[in-house]
Amino acid sequence: MTASNSARRYALVPNKENDTIAARVVIKDPQTITSQKQIYKLGFFTPPNTTNRYLGIFFSFSLETVIWVANRDTPLTDSSGSVTLSRHGNLVVLDGTTNQTVWSTNLTTSPTNPVVQILDTGNLVLREEASGDTLWESFSQPLDVQVQGMRLTQNVNTGKQVLLTAWKNATDPEKGSFTMGLDVISGTKQLYIWNEGRPRWRSGPWNNLLFLGIKKLFYNYLDGFNQVTNDSAGNFFFTPPQQNDRHIISTVNYSGSLNRKAWNGMEWDVVMACPENECDVYGTCGAFGSCNALESPICSCLRGFEPANEDEWRRGNWTNGCRRKSQLQCGDDGFERLRNMKVPDFAKPLPFMVQDECRTTCLGNCSCIAYAYYDNIGCMFWSDILIDTQDFGSVGVDLYIRLSASEFENKAQDTSNFEAGHMFTTDSTAIVLKNESKKVNIGELPKFTFKMLATATNQFHEDNLLGRGGFGPVYKGVLANEKEIAVKRLSAESGQGMQEFMNEVIVISKLQHRNLVKLLGGCVENEERILIYEYMPNKSLDACLFDATNPTKKLLDWNMRYNIIKGIGRGIFVTQKSQILGWQEYSVAMKNMAILQESWGHKYGMEGRFSEKSDVFSFGVLMLEIIKGKKNTHYLNDEWSLSLIGFAWKMWNEGKCLSFVEECIADRETEEEMVRWIQIGLLCVQEYPKDRPSIEIVLSMLSRDIVELPLPKQPVFAENGSTPGPGSTDQNELTLSVLDGR
Template identity: 40%
Template structure:
């Protein structure tokens, strides 16, 4: 204990001394009321990646105050884009009214943040943060007065928002340069639109749509399949309490970085970096078919055909002469009008049906419904004004009334689009197949009956000889598990989640989407809905049911019931208003809420939950997937361990060290023995807990630290720094002191100590 105490307290004194020294040092990343920069001077973010200074684009002699990434060729924000300084006399400073301003040699104000008008903010400062955000804040209260992330130019970076509020009409827009050598306000604007199924629009002169990404489904933009392969960023959709909806993107690997910008000719450009080296420069929205409404109403654009525009089955060009001249804007019209449905011969109903077109970009002006897939078709068919529908598990049921605009066929990606087609076009062909289909079905039916009879005979003979299965079927076992929980019917869950509206989606994992719901009694719930495309299946679903139903602890999430109906499999949990831990500790703004006392309480709560699983519950349980996103936070920021789909249960006398061929979990949180050899035990959870401790203390993901010579994970870097008695580089700058002790616990837990 004495040795450990020395190892703990000596670094703490080191932290206090270093913190005091840093406080005395002047910051190179901040402009204050007494510190300003001239044209030939710069300030640099603490991580040395972003620089604020004056530059001239191309052959221009005009000077602009800008932020760039690494080099002036990578401009990410410009202050005075429409008011350049004509010479090198520019100065960036804090004005006496508290605004951050650009002034020239005559002391005339060229540009201002223009958010204060009195001396209330006379003690403001402007700091260039590690994220590239320039923040104007009050030195006394710490309140953010203005920041560049919410006042962008043409470029977006990880952590920035593409936002819109349907109530207030406010948007965060990205506006292109006028030309490659002129950064003044250009002709093209990118913004978030169609908020019932949100997508990014690019406008010409802010009024004419130029191209669009298609709706966001939680993973990709349905109308931009190239983003699935070329854009290695993790996009997420959020809704704030005031109704603001926004998209952000971040890279899974923090060594990667990207700058998304609207180009002067209206495309979207991504410049990608790996370990500060540019590796890709890609543009999206540059083909003819990307241009909005290229082929007119009901026209289908396909870059792989010649001509690129064609009409769907049952349609013809509205103006053949224009079509022949490759002017397709008038689009296509139906050869035969829709009849909805009509009764023939007193009983037979001839009803419109749907033809499916694969790999499509869905039309503009999407209407949204929370109906499941089969009901989506039924509802559209019953509505004579519904001309097409599509279904995506991340968006729900989409349908269209009126002309179908901006359709495109892809060679890959996209979605199935079902277009309403008159019965007279497809009904006759169906009749011709009835006899053949009837014969085939009859033959198949006879074969199936024979197979069933054989299987029943085998089962009966096995039971008679005592060789049949002695245990109940999987279905019976699952039913027994379900009887241990309250059952919710599908309709009540659908009503509670507003038909699984995208606005109610809290997040999406390997299991599927999670929705916020409100029961009739006023109780808030979280609904975990198994996706058909889920990487987890019924086995994990039932495993989570049986595990969590047997557990009761203040630091474990509480399950309220489940829903098994139709093809739906859902778990209903208590709602956690603060979502998951990763939403706080890895967010540069939200992490400020987590002072050291709160972080320590979270660590303590997680430890209590793990101790309960390993030692104090009726059964010993190994979680196998402990990570920040599986730690939920209630309204008082108390942690609750969640997601038991991969957990393993052991009886009291059963050996809890197991070797498995199926390695599951999250890399970075797995101990080497498990990741490489499949060997897991309680120590596996301890390792994951250690990594989690280090992430909480540092405020960074496990893979986010590196040095110039050799990339290192957080565990490896912390161990090296500990041996060097230098823990400061891994401690979150939001924490002033006192975290060395818990850092040591984390590194010891995650170190390979067991043999």
Template identity: 40%
Template sequence: MVLLLFNTRRRFVIVLLLVTLSCFSFRLCFGQDRITSFTTPIKDTDTLLCKSGVFRFGFFTPVNSTTRLRYVGIWYDKIPKQTVVWVANKDTPINDASGVVSISDDGNLVITDGRNRLLWSTNVTVPPVAPNATWVQLMDTGNLALQDNRNNGEILWESFKHPYNSFLPTMSLGTNKRTGENLKLTSWRSYQDPSTGNYTAGLAPLTFPELTFPELLIWKNNVPIWRSGPWNGQVFIGLPDVDSLLFLDGFNLINDKQGTFSMSFANDSFMYHFNLDPDGVIYQRDWSTSLRDWRIGAMFPSTYCDAYGICGPYGSCSSREDPPCECVKGFVPRNSTEWKARNWSNGCVRKGQLRCERQSNGGGKGDVFVRLQKMKVPVNAVQSDANEQDCPKQCKDNCSCIAYAFDRGIGCMLWSGNLVDMQSSLRTGIDLYIRLPHSELKTYSNRAVIIIAPVLGVAFLAAVCVLLACRKFKKRPDTSAELMFKRMEALTSGNETASNQVKLKELPLFEFQVLATATGSFSLRNKLGQGGFGPVYKGKLSEGQEIAVKRLSQASGQGLEELMNEVVVISKLQHRNLVKLLGCCIEGVERLLVYEYMPNKSLDAYLFDPLKQKILDWKTRFNIMEGICRGLLYLHRDSRLKIIHRDLKVSNILLDDNLNPKISDFGLARVFRANEDEANTRRVVGTYGYMSPEYAMEGLISEKSDVFSLGVIFLEILSGRKNSHKEETNLNLLAYAWKLWNEGEAASLADPTIFDKSFEKEITRCVQIGLLCAQETANDRPNVSTVIWMLTTENTNLQEPKQRALIARRGSCDQGSLSINDLSLTAVTGR
């Protein structure tokens, strides 16, 4: 009996000891979503996971970072793309894996390094401090909360009150005039560097005592660069595309009338957030399980006219007009020379003086108010208690009031200073009334009397003519299009016959509105990518045909010449490995090209994505290499024009439904005469990392320039790595391939996802071909027809590659590893 009791007690002690050890080792007693004073601190390899499994907290290094710095933050779990939504030690990273997150003796959550130096703290007062006084929990909402264990879990500190670059559901942004608190988003410095960036976003601070309605702003270094317009209870009334707004579903702004605003939104899914990116743009993103990627639903700013104050004082912007800026009625440009040169920063001035004081004294006719419709109202409005009927009178009776507007959700708005940051023709806009001298109204009336009768007559005749013309012609190029075609024909430099030039004019011209409708007003949901030329959007025409629309960005270094060059070149080319141009659009400031739609986007989207690169097996990659060669051979030898692409790279290789390659982006292509083999240019354009030495350094262009780029592409396809990627030896991909070749280990360059012993000989052969193409001397490189022969002919002895290219051949050191794939040059003077 005693023995039995002893054994039972011993078993109980053993079980209790095991349970206790489990609690301390795995935090099972307190859950995996929290830290307490007596649990094991979180080390570099440990994490917290919220109960729902959506968010994880711990140490991370940003994707594609060139450093090994460690940060502590919160990110989405179970998503293949690293998406960090909050960072603690953003400006104090850890240089190694020695970091620890724990509860300190004073009850704060702290981050320390291997030397026990304090790098970050919640920095709140927790009196009196006692053992296990506080604990930290990662909530299902993504909020990290420091709680008081003695006071029913009172929250002492939370990450939602210290937001960084992401705005999550149930989070609030706001401003408190009494306390001076202003919760704003702050961007990362770059996509690889989470330290404090240059951009902030949030509700405007209350600088005017009378201001009682909020606006959303983005600042760059505390200077506003974008403004939403005021909130009317449902939407911000200054946003250009109401269809893309998400404020109608779940957004709420609370105003306590005491100087405190807070904005929050609720959503059924936490896989949804707003993010202020390092480029100063707010993106709305939601996770698509089918696409396995974030979908972009809205973007602010989204148009050229969204730039804060782009047209200066009393200037109004319309993205549908060319030029986009114009002075409002009664105003003229302050500096007409600057205005004509498209420099609108100085804005406009009144044509005539106001007569408000004379009206007050009973002398002469007073001022009048002119209505501007569907406007984004100016900044710095002051709210009045006047109703809709009394609002005009209140402004009219106040000589300092120069404009007013009324919105039922906001009330009466008055302006007394310069009218800045206006837009017209907005679907969410409202009517704005601007004070003008009576003489301006008289001018308009006199003009109307003189002009209206003949105009009506002319308009009637014009309408009849237009109707008759429309019956005969469905589309007719406008004047700018006609001029464009004349300039295009000049670009051919006598290479084309008259009949071919006529065929050039047969290229379809699309109306801008047709393309806007097809792309959902160029919605970010339809954005396929971004190049040096501008963004590319997916579209669908009314007859059901899917298209890709490239829209020239006004900020792009490329312009009409490149667009015309691309139309001239690609409209003449028909090959299964070249993308097909369907048409173009030239309207006002808009320049667009319309292509066949490639559902699999570009080659780089597969090669450099850890998940998608598995789709490209060895056979597929080999077929892609061969297809690129056949498209390039057509450009060099088989087409009616002899064309050097000059910007051949993996991002300019598109993939169709069957992953067949199609060369695209001919904006920088050079058309050669039939008897011309080489040319010299002082304008070097293209992308470092793919540029041949003789072209980058001396401006020499030939077929062999494209062959060099082809060799780099081969090595990237084989390895699944960018040429700019640095290996452990600090060599770029091209230099690293040469090193492996000289060591007899060329096959080890291959992407592990495709390597197989049965393919080793083929892979080694393709590495050799890539290095032959990337030799320093142009004459040593094979032409494209020889490359195809080497790819498709087995049991043939190939030449040994001689020397890898050194980008800075005339320098004193080897800079072959300094090729940068992502740096595009558009105007560099050659030697």
């Protein structure tokens, strides 16, 4: 049967408020179908400055935002087009003028009873109605836009990819020069933009929380950029997570830029653009070159290298890159540390190694020319070439470059002292006396003198006292270069000896992470043991969460608390997966605001093991505190004499969860989400540690990767408001106490 005969035998059916195309239904230009919640439409449209017509999917609230085009390579020249199901069960676009099929889903088998539906995800699905089996979907053939729930994939066995493909230009959706997708075969998991197959931009390695080559994500990852996961068939998926009712899209445009946009209710705000500057363009400075967008010129050779072509380099042509000055000698080589870098391309990861093993492994392999370490990735190694390296300045990864021993002959032997002076001030007070620095080795951390810290804190004056913890007071200080710091002076009464102090130094230095308060250095002189942290000006989260008079409390709406809880959960996940034993105390940085949650301090002991389920218990308590806006240790319900946990359990059991939520955020519109999160909190504080989910499972529950939640068992709580320790009833778990943040 010809296309024209097929079209004529189908009746034209009104389709208002309809989201499906069934057999014998024709959607004729300019008719549309709309998803159930009125988010997306399927219909015909015309791009700017042309009369061509295309079948596309677009937002119902932003008709000019087209996320998918069917006949991108075969435009209709007038408004005679229609879309329907052919007798073979294919979705087809018909040209009413020529009676020809201009586009088809091209199924290889004919379904018995096909139906097409536009979903609220933006996915157009062709399925077998009886079985519900999906036969074809638009998400498998994306164009230039990725919406939430859409997957970009690569199979590690076949190399097959699902990519975004840019328009040819602003008016023509035909396939353009630029594509974007996920690459996992070359080493680490990275996103790329390719120009006719050549790299144009890359994201840097994925570490289960962010892409390490996107500088903005180090500050802003709580906004939820993406997820990269895999399945048993070898497919890796890059999927932007759901953001409640927030509409967020990523587009690759015809000029080769990736733009991440958020709908503000009236228009799309560009929240991130990649490449952001010339240094983000792949390989700007060539092999063994480093790019810094704040320098002029922006390109320089890595230490130990020189321009391959001096004349071209001076003229600003850096494409030939740099060459090594002195050849490596293998056994006698050393490493130069470059701080806060976008690591080069072609990293080879070894995920089950700790940081100390990276150097030894690289040094023992003569083909290894650089290494790095980062949370959730482990060691990364490079051989042959270092390309697309960038100096981020304040965030990033420490990269260790292998150099010949001759490169270090004129360099100070104590690199920590050198870096301390360089980092803070050239003033003589920043230089540690050599006889002091030799007494105690605090690793690669910069060393401060007691005199320097005494000056910075005005002789540890009470006016600069930020608070007192179990191990001593914390002071605000200002260095000679006006950098503000927090100085933790351990008291002799704390009982923390030199070994405990060194454990803390080692643990926290290894846990350097963008969401942890940064340890800047240490001081050990005579009996003084001092740690220096970055200073956070707006105190801890509890200052605005639990103090009704604090002006920042109004910032903590449900969406903010939602992001805070997820961010703390991710911080715990990073900490647990670091596989480091010892004492740890950290603060989780919140999105777009300098508010900190100084988390519970834990002393991990008992045969050198720490309890992950204890962290989950504490996290559950914290979830309930954030939802209620009350401290667990200070809460007592007058009516029932219940603790915070007890009150949460009672209200959840009685189906009155909104009565538990802090009044200022209690809202019927978000009640379902709040009930879910209270249930997750109760799962975390169950009596027996074996019943509590792991932090990974908790994060999956929060992100709805796990939709169905188990029913929590009743937690142990006393009527006087006290709660059990997180491991108090399981002999196989470590007994810990829940402590207030200072």
